Amino acid sequence: MFSLVLGRLTASVVALFGASVLAFVVLRVTPGDPARLFLGPFATEETVAELRRKLGLEMPLVEQYVNYIADFLQGDWGFSYTTGETVAVQLARRFPATIELGLYAFILAFVFAVGLALVAAYRRGSPSDGAIRALSFFGLGVPPFWFGLIALVVFFEQFGWLPGPDGRLDLARDPPPDVTGLFTVDALIAGQFATLGDALLHLVLPAITLGLLPFAFLLRLLRANLLDVSREPFITVARSKGMSRWGAFLKHALPNAFLPTLTAAGLLLGQLLAGSVLVEKVFNWPGAGLLVTDGILRQDFSVVQAFILLSAVVYVVANLIVDILTGVIDPRVRQPARLG
Amino acid sequence: MADANAAFTSPRDRLAEWGGTAVDLGGAAGRACGYVARDPVLAIVAVVLGLLALIALFGPEVWGIDPLSIDLLVSLEGPSWAHPMGTDGNGRDVFARFLQGARISLSVGALVVITGLVVGGTMGLMAGISGRVVDNILMRVIDALAAFPPLILAMAITVGLGVGLDTGAFGIMLTSVPYYARLIRSDVVRIRALPAIEAAVAMGASRPRVVLRHIVPHTTSTMLIQSAAVFGYAILTLAALGFVGLGAQIPEPEWGAMITDGLQYALTGQWWIAVFPGLGVLLAVVATNMLADRARDLLDPHGQQASV
Numbered sequence: 001m002f003s004l005v006l007g008r009l010t011a012s013v014v015a016l017f018g019a020s021v022l023a024f025v026v027l028r029v030t031p032g033d034p035a036r037l038f039l040g041p042f043a044t045e046e047t048v049a050e051l052r053r054k055l056g057l058e059m060p061l062v063e064q065y066v067n068y069i070a071d072f073l074q075g076d077w078g079f080s081y082t083t084g085e086t087v088a089v090q091l092a093r094r095f096p097a098t099i100e101l102g103l104y105a106f107i108l109a110f111v112f113a114v115g116l117a118l119v120a121a122y123r124r125g126s127p128s129d130g131a132i133r134a135l136s137f138f139g140l141g142v143p144p145f146w147f148g149l150i151a152l153v154v155f156f157e158q159f160g161w162l163p164g165p166d167g168r169l170d171l172a173r174d175p176p177p178d179v180t181g182l183f184t185v186d187a188l189i190a191g192q193f194a195t196l197g198d199a200l201l202h203l204v205l206p207a208i209t210l211g212l213l214p215f216a217f218l219l220r221l222l223r224a225n226l227l228d229v230s231r232e233p234f235i236t237v238a239r240s241k242g243m244s245r246w247g248a249f250l251k252h253a254l255p256n257a258f259l260p261t262l263t264a265a266g267l268l269l270g271q272l273l274a275g276s277v278l279v280e281k282v283f284n285w286p287g288a289g290l291l292v293t294d295g296i297l298r299q300d301f302s303v304v305q306a307f308i309l310l311s312a313v314v315y316v317v318a319n320l321i322v323d324i325l326t327g328v329i330d331p332r333v334r335q336p337a338r339l340g
Numbered sequence: 341m342a343d344a345n346a347a348f349t350s351p352r353d354r355l356a357e358w359g360g361t362a363v364d365l366g367g368a369a370g371r372a373c374g375y376v377a378r379d380p381v382l383a384i385v386a387v388v389l390g391l392l393a394l395i396a397l398f399g400p401e402v403w404g405i406d407p408l409s410i411d412l413l414v415s416l417e418g419p420s421w422a423h424p425m426g427t428d429g430n431g432r433d434v435f436a437r438f439l440q441g442a443r444i445s446l447s448v449g450a451l452v453v454i455t456g457l458v459v460g461g462t463m464g465l466m467a468g469i470s471g472r473v474v475d476n477i478l479m480r481v482i483d484a485l486a487a488f489p490p491l492i493l494a495m496a497i498t499v500g501l502g503v504g505l506d507t508g509a510f511g512i513m514l515t516s517v518p519y520y521a522r523l524i525r526s527d528v529v530r531i532r533a534l535p536a537i538e539a540a541v542a543m544g545a546s547r548p549r550v551v552l553r554h555i556v557p558h559t560t561s562t563m564l565i566q567s568a569a570v571f572g573y574a575i576l577t578l579a580a581l582g583f584v585g586l587g588a589q590i591p592e593p594e595w596g597a598m599i600t601d602g603l604q605y606a607l608t609g610q611w612w613i614a615v616f617p618g619l620g621v622l623l624a625v626v627a628t629n630m631l632a633d634r635a636r637d638l639l640d641p642h643g644q645q646a647s648v
Contacts, residue, residue, distance in 0.1 A: 278491075
């Protein structure tokens with residue numbers, strides 16, 4: 001177990017080091033001159049040269065890389081050229097909105113994927129199985145931002161059932177007192193049920209849109225795993241003891257089908273992170289993803305760069321945790337026998 | 341791959357068979373037609389992909405309207421005979437843009453598949469046949485590439501190298517490399533242990549001959565399945581990059597950028613500007629994903645799952 005943790009930890013650190021070099025090379029070395037970009041086309045050569053010195057752009061590359069990483073680790077991620085605020089402050093303010101959206105998207109995706117995968121595997125080959133598989137193909141193939149747009153056209157513009165793309169609450173409503181930053185939780189704590197309802201209504205379409213890809217991905221994986229497990233001898237044993245088919249599925253097949261799904265949890269987090277950039281733009285959801293797309297629009301790339309490296313860190317750490325958890329749960333993984 | 345009675349054939353025949361079945365392309369084409377004829381879903385998928393390919397190849401010339409020509413007098417008109425998909429805010433013909441978008445998306449998809457296959461496949465093959473040192477170095481490079489969520493890495497590339505369709509395509513190509521490299525490496529490691537390889541070595545085949553004639557052909561089905569999956573992934577990611585403003589830029593008739601352009605009109609009733617390009621992405625990606633899925637069932641029933 002110890003060697004597993006150590007091995008995965010080393011691999012993650014090496015991957016992160018490689019990723020940070022990649023990010024450094026791509027984001028710091030290749031683009032034109034950051035000093036020129038900051039000062040604009042009318043600044044004199046001397047001012048640009050002075051700023052280059054101040055920003056440390058004249059130092060050797062290795063030194064620049066070390067400074068870049070040191071700054072990043074200290075939370076010094078630069079400042080926005082357009083608002084003057086530091087990137088860390090901006091991102092910190094926006095993250096609760098992204099986390100709330102991601103949380104609801106994940107809950108929706110998980111609940112529906114488990115339910116539908118059970119039905120599909122239980123009735124494999126039936127029309128309902130076919131419909132569920134078609135749904136997963138749709139979820140994997142539809143561009144999330146386009147799906148969100150269609151959902152808005154139908155449920156907001158046509159029928160007026162759900163709120164439009166105006167953020168987390170109606171414009172006239174004040175946010176609940178800040179405790180966790182998640183409006184639904186904060187409203188519940190403060191007992192403001194009207195605000196809670198409003199926040200939930202605003203979450204419906206964005207959460208479904210963001211959850212669609214993880215949902216389809218999980219559904220496909222779970223269905224395949226359930227079918228695999230349901231052919232195992234221990235399912236036959238459970239059935240021959242007189243257990244009902246549903247009972248065997250729920251009690252024996254489902255828990256065993258979850259394990260391969262756990263290894264995909266890191267991928268799911270990556271989908272949610274990348275998806276937030278796409279979905280928040282459609283719904284004007286004031287989260288970190290919208291900060292990134294706004295930054296792109298205004299050519300203000302410091303936020304974008306911080307978000308990119310930050311997502312690599314989150315992604316690698318999540319995958320590391322998943323690997324170790326899998327080892328804890330499944331003794332077979334702990335064996336050092338690695339062929340491929 | 342070998343027949344049930346392969347144990348009764350001579351080693352030389354067996355070797356020929358093991359080396360030969362995987363690259364029997366003439367037979368494969370015949371079999372593919374047979375599969376399509378027997379499988380209605382596969383037939384629909386083939387028709388959709390064929391139509392999209394035709395549109396991408398000949399559409400813009402046949403329709404003949406410039407996807408960039410502005411005519412403010414007919415801006416924001418709904419679908420009609422003159423403009424089957426309506427016109428956008430500057431009076432550009434959405435159908436002409438849709439056709440050109442198909443050409444852009446499908447060619448980027450093909451480009452990503454080819455370059456990803458060559459680069460990632462070579463890395464995977466090298467890692468698989470080399471000793472621990474080379475294997476380790478190559479796989480650590482792959483780990484670094486895979487340390488980013490795919491879309492985020494493509495975004496990083498375009499932010500660094502400058503926004504645009506070509507840098508976007510390059511970024512997507514780079515994100516496809518780990519998928520190929522990891523899959524083909526594990527395939528090669530598996531194949532290396534096959535008796536056929538041992539036999540080839542025992543019969544005095546040179547190392548390049550063993551690799552090219554006996555190992556590479558066995559990865560064909562993995563490469564085909566993975567390429568179908570990557571093709572769909574590339575189209576979807578290209579649209580996503582165009583949508584956030586890091587890929588193709590707005591007047592360019594790329595499907596993702598067209599959706600961004602249509603965003604502002606969608607909630608005031610002019611749905612056609614964003615809906616049709618999104619439909620194009622949906623059709624292309626779902627069709628290739630289904631093709632990859634079926635190809636996996638047919639070519640590699642016990643193999644690993646290709647996925648993106």
